[in-house]
Amino acid sequence: MRLLFEELKKLFTVKTIILLLLVSIIIYQMFIVFDFKHFPNGRPVLDEFLATQKMLEDYGESMDEDEFEDFKSIYDQRINEATQYLQSQDDMVAAGLDSYTKFKSIDLENEKLAALHNKVYHEDYVDVFWEIPAREDMIERYEHPERYIQQYGQINEKQKARIEELMKNGAATAIFSYQVFENYNTLIKNVAILIFLSIMLVILPLYIGDRRNHAVFLQYTSKVGRTLFTKKLLAGLIASFIVITVQLVCFFFLYKGNDISMFLPLTLHSIYNAFISWYDITFLQYILLTVVSIYLIGLALVLVTACISSIAPNYMTSVGLHVPLAFILFGVGTTYLVQNLTTLYLFKYLLPVLLAAILSLSFILFWWKYKREKWKDIT
């Protein structure tokens, strides 16, 4: 235990912690903060999100026919409100735009009318005019659930059967928000990239440091001997667990500000979401799945990075060897193993198969290195 603590101390030096903080701040500023600041991003996306929140408050997890009628009545109310607004504006009335129906069919080629249209949307930001198209779209989706299937284009029989099953089981009436799902996916991908980069930074000196300054001569001739190789790995795993956990805690603390807690117990399968999973999961379960996936990829990454650290003759080579690994992990890796998990577009068992394969391969690679290390001449 003491030794483990000593090895952890060597991984978390003041320099490393400062570097981690700097990298985290830069990545947050460049790629993550935007999706917090601008959620929901733009209009009528914001209005659709607010309408969905209202739906959840009023109708619960799904919207039946009666509730849909109520939803439509609110839409009609909004039309009236828009009409009242137009009638209260002299310039609108003078231009003959005294009802929402007239305003909607406005000729945007007409510069004068286009200016009035622009004034409502982009100068006065009249909320009701943004809310109406958002609600319109939601009504259309409810009335035409077949479009939910059509958006998937070319699908095979199994995929088709899955969608039909979901439709039968309530997807047509379930309430969810595509913005919430998309926003989480974008955020978690960037957070995962930050986490994997942090792991690389922490684990990179795991073996290379002691090998390069010849501390290994003293370590391997001590009582602990070459078993230190596995003890260092354990320290690396604990360090990575700490890094992942701290990063995730920070992220979810910020994510809490998005105020999406009401979506957590909802199923992902809804006509208001463009994502279909092979499995019946809620948004919270999906989030947990991404977290588990990040931890497992983190574990595999520690094994691979540790191997590189034990093989690379110097830091430059080590960094060089990490470049293709980062390229694959940050690109393809996060796309298939962190984002859109269990999507209907891909093979049903892709996630467990890929994770198992990655973990097995990295474990075998490390085991091979450990076996070699045990009987290697230390020159």
Added chain:
Amino acid sequence: MLLVEEVTKNFGKFTALKKINIEFHNGVYGLLAPNGAGKTTLIKMLTTLLFPTSGTIRYEGHDIIKMDDKYRELIGYLPQEFGYYKNYSPTAYLLYLAALKGIDRKTAVARVKELLKIVALDHVATKKMKKFSGGMIQRVGIAQAMLNDPRILILDEPTAGLDPKERVRFRNLLTNLARDRIVILSTHIVSDVESIANEIIMIKNQEVLYKDTVINICRKIDGLVYETEVDYGDTEKFRSTYLTLSEKQETGKMHMRFLTTEDAKPEWKTVHPNLEDVFLYIYQDEVPSAGDDFDD
């Protein structure tokens, strides 16, 4: 007893050591050979950093490789180059190594304090080592080798960086320690071992050439070492004719100490050979070998 039996070490096609046989009992052993002769290879095999290509090394009859940690907990080792953490203090560093050696923390704290006093570093016990001189670092190295009160103390070029006063103190320390343990001292500095080693081991052509006391080894060239004075003008010719062991300018002439098998001339004065004379004689034709790539 530590027994090296028929040990050969190859690095690819290169043979660094060939069928080495050595017996170590309590006492100081000076492993003396020029750089590249295979001293460090032997030492690294004694410390299990290298594995013999053939042959075995036994401690009290047991193969040291099979003894594993039971053997390693008996040894103290100071490598030629040893790694330390610049931002650690000697105390923090020694406590880390004590953890590696399996010494419990309470014992380690007391032992570290005691050792830092022995190597005269107690006044900088909590200072970061990045400001330490080479000699101070070397003393930290010596302290770490003694942390676990080893039965076998193996030191590779331990006096590098030490000033004369520190060297004397170090030799006295080793003499005391060697009463009840094996101390193996590898060096190419003859004076390091001449006065304290119970036996000298000399390696040449990958084999043990001598393993004997200093007196017995010096006897090998008894009657062959002379001193004489030579005019400056004749110095070059003298050097090319005889194996000069040392030279000194004195009273307008060159005072030469040399070795020859020729019959003595009247102006030559026979002197007692010392270990350095033997060293220079034995290794006069030694050129750095391919072993340099691997050790020393």
